[in-house]
Amino acid sequence: MPFIKIYIHVVFSTKNRIPYFNTPELRIKVWKHIKENASQKGIFLDMVNGYSDHCHCLISLGSNQNIEKIVQLLKGESSYWINKNALTKEKFFWQDEYFAVSVSESMIESVRNYVKNQESHHKKKSFAEEYQEFLDKYNFK
Template structure:
C-alpha cells in the first residue's frame, strides 16, 4: 500500500480580476460548493476561501492526481455551476493562470490560518499585492 501526503496551496483569480464575489454570503456559497464538489470527485480539499476576485485552496494530491487536472476540475465545474445558477450579474470565468506551491507539513497550520483569514488579509492589501508577494516569496519569476 502506498502512502501519499503532498499538500499544495493553489491561488487563482476571476477573469480580469473582476470582483464578482462582492458579498460574504456569495463567497460562502461558492467556497462551500467548491469543497463539496471536490469531495464528490475524490479530491481532498482541506480548505478553500478567498475574497471578491480570487480563491485559495489547500489540497492534498492523491495517487494518480496531478495539479493541472485538479485545477481544471475545480475551476471548470465551479464556473459552470456559478453560471448555471446565475450567481453573478454577467457571465463568470476564472482566469486561465494560477499559482500552485507545495506546502511542507510544518507549515500546514499557518497556510490554513492564512486562507481562513482572507477577509481580514484583504482589508490591508489588494489581490495584486498578495499575488506579487507570492511571486517573490516563491521565486516564480
C-alpha cells in the same frame, strides 16, 4: 496502497480580476460548493476560501492526481455551476493561470490560517499586492 501526503497551496483569480464575489454570503456559497464538488470527485480539499476576485485552496494530492487536472476540475465545474445558477450579473470566468506551491508538513497550520483569514487579510492588502508577494516569495519570474 501507497501512503502519500503532498500538500499544495493553489490560488486562482477571476478573469481580469473582476470582483464577482462581492458579498460574504456569495463567497461562502461558492467556497462551500467548491468543497462539496471536490469531495464528490475524490479531491482532498483541506481548506478553501478567498475574496471578491480570487480563491485559495489547500489540497492534498492523491496518488493518481496531478495539479493541472485538479485545478481544471475545480475551476471548470465551479464556473459552470456559478453560471448555471446565475450567481453573477455577467457570465463568470476564472483566469486561465494559477499559482501552485508545495507546503511542507511544518507549514500546514500556517497556510490553513492564512486561507481561513482571507476576509481580514484583504482589508489590509489587495489581491494585486498579494499576487506580487507570491511572485517574489516563491521566486516566480
